[in-house]
Amino acid sequence: MSACDTCVVRNRAICSSLDSEELKALNAIGRRRTLEPGESLMWEGEDSVLVANVIEGVLKLSTGTEDGREQIVGVVYPSDFIGRPFGSTTGHGVTALTEARVCVFARKDFDAFAREHPALEHKLLQRTLAELDRTRRWMLLLGRKSAGEKVASFLLDMSERLVQPDCMGFTSDGKLSRFSLPFSRQQVADVLGLTIETVSRQFTRLKAEGMIDLPSRREVVIVDREALAAEAG
Amino acid sequence: MSACDTCVVRNRAICSSLDSEELKALNAIGRRRTLEPGESLMWEGEDSVLVANVIEGVLKLSTGTEDGREQIVGVVYPSDFIGRPFGSTTGHGVTALTEARVCVFARKDFDAFAREHPALEHKLLQRTLAELDRTRRWMLLLGRKSAGEKVASFLLDMSERLVQPDCMGFTSDGKLSRFSLPFSRQQVADVLGLTIETVSRQFTRLKAEGMIDLPSRREVVIVDREALAAEAG
DNA sequence: CGTGACTTTGAGCCATTTCAACACGCGTGG
DNA sequence: CCACGCGTGTTGAAATGGCTCAAAGTCACG
Numbered sequence A, B: 001m002s003a004c005d006t007c008v009v010r011n012r013a014i015c016s017s018l019d020s021e022e023l024k025a026l027n028a029i030g031r032r033r034t035l036e037p038g039e040s041l042m043w044e045g046e047d048s049v050l051v052a053n054v055i056e057g058v059l060k061l062s063t064g065t066e067d068g069r070e071q072i073v074g075v076v077y078p079s080d081f082i083g084r085p086f087g088s089t090t091g092h093g094v095t096a097l098t099e100a101r102v103c104v105f106a107r108k109d110f111d112a113f114a115r116e117h118p119a120l121e122h123k124l125l126q127r128t129l130a131e132l133d134r135t136r137r138w139m140l141l142l143g144r145k146s147a148g149e150k151v152a153s154f155l156l157d158m159s160e161r162l163v164q165p166d167c168m169g170f171t172s173d174g175k176l177s178r179f180s181l182p183f184s185r186q187q188v189a190d191v192l193g194l195t196i197e198t199v200s201r202q203f204t205r206l207k208a209e210g211m212i213d214l215p216s217r218r219e220v221v222i223v224d225r226e227a228l229a230a231e232a233g
Numbered sequence C: 001c002g003t004g005a006c007t008t009t010g011a012g013c014c015a016t017t018t019c020a021a022c023a024c025g026c027g028t029g030g
Numbered sequence D: 001c002c003a004c005g006c007g008t009g010t011t012g013a014a015a016t017g018g019c020t021c022a023a024a025g026t027c028a029c030g
Helices: A020-029 A107-115 A118-144 A147-161 A185-192 A196-208 A225-231 B020-029 B107-116 B118-144 B147-161 B185-192 B196-208 B225-231
Strands: A030-035 A040-042 A050-056 A059-064 A070-076 A081-083 A093-096 A100-106 A178-180 A219-222 B030-035 B040-042 B050-056 B059-064 B070-076 B081-083 B093-096 B100-106 B178-180 B219-222
Touching (some): A020 A107, A040 A050, A050 A107, A070 A185, A100 A107, A118 B070, A147 A196, A147 A219, B020 B030, B020 B107, B040 B050, B050 B107, B070 B118, B100 B107, B147 B185, B147 B196, B147 B219
Antiparallel strands (some): A050 A100, A059 A093, A178 A219, B030 B100, B050 B081, B059 B070, B059 B093, B178 B219
16 A cells, blocks of 8 residues: 555645556655755755655745845645656745645656656646646736735635635635634745735734734734725735 | 648647647647737636637737736747636736737647647646746746846846847847847836836936947847846846 | 744835826828 | 827826834744
């Protein structure tokens, strides 16, 4: 019995395209790994040596300028795929935000396996297309939205993406009304292209205006989703 | 003899994965179309009914907010692929910036054809991964760069991407030192997340500082590439 | 409890936007 | 052939949103 058989993301990750025989072969070239919060799996500009599936946890994808400014260019959740198959270099760093478990493959092994399994490549293509759509939508936020709109949009996005497949406490349409942010204020700023101070001020303003509540530093309660959506522009 | 046999992007577009028999089949489900500058091929939010290959010309991909702010989320050139295969809706509008020729397919037909031709899907995956990398790099610009850095980065990007496979007048490393922008000032602003006035001021500043020259509204000459690269941050 | 990292709050400043006027180029028609 | 008008781009002055710098507050952890 391979590790895949008990994998919690087995039916959602790209692996779901494989039958048990193929899964066994994939399992043979991969290995599990856990990451502590803040630990990186790959670095920007590095040779693309690894790819992986996220089993558990939240990770950020980030790039930066030489003088230290950082931009988070993506956030990945369980069942998401990370790394750059069929390419020579990694365009962004990958760092765990929470404790995380991933299923890692040497890129070369994965590439070879994928080329022999069109159904796997098809899943990967679907995922990549969806991620590209999502990324492009985020560009509208970065380029054209005000700080208030950015923060409101961010909170709504989080309330949709932090839903665990098996978790309680979300509204009928699958959106959380209360959640714990996997980001520090600085990281929120790095997602939104703002400074930490501006993010903090917007949080307190949204709270003061009754749209959200902030029981603790990382906890967020969406009190008035409609108003927050209006604020998001 | 099918239209594909004389296609100028035949060897660079995703079609290059097909043999002549397959190409004939693909040709049977596609048709050519020309677009005037400003003409749209698809609209944001619309059902995904078409996909296409760009044969000639430059097109923009753009999204906007309800209140009319616009963000250009991508620019496509000859041999690039457009549209959203395997998905129900189009996330962004596609509009010709120059006169353009495209090779259009009904999405359903294309999807079916692609699923039967793994080599084609593989090419599409490679392209999509590369586009995602590029898009993520652009997020750093949108989120973290100043107006001066944005404009300088933009000009350098243009000097690399406007190179025609068969054109003269580029430096040894395949970068143009003189080119004609396919964008109006407003469109440059929409790519960079700035206002038209800020773009104009940065253009004149870069010219005043001797990094570029502007022989006419659309023409750009890169005089000091090194200084421009430093300016790009 | 004390220490250090993270967050909030405040005050002033500056880059970019906003609003407004003007310039340029180009096609049209008198 | 020139005057006119219109779309596009430039320039200026003022307003402002978000940033910078600085200080105080909060929380987790020893």
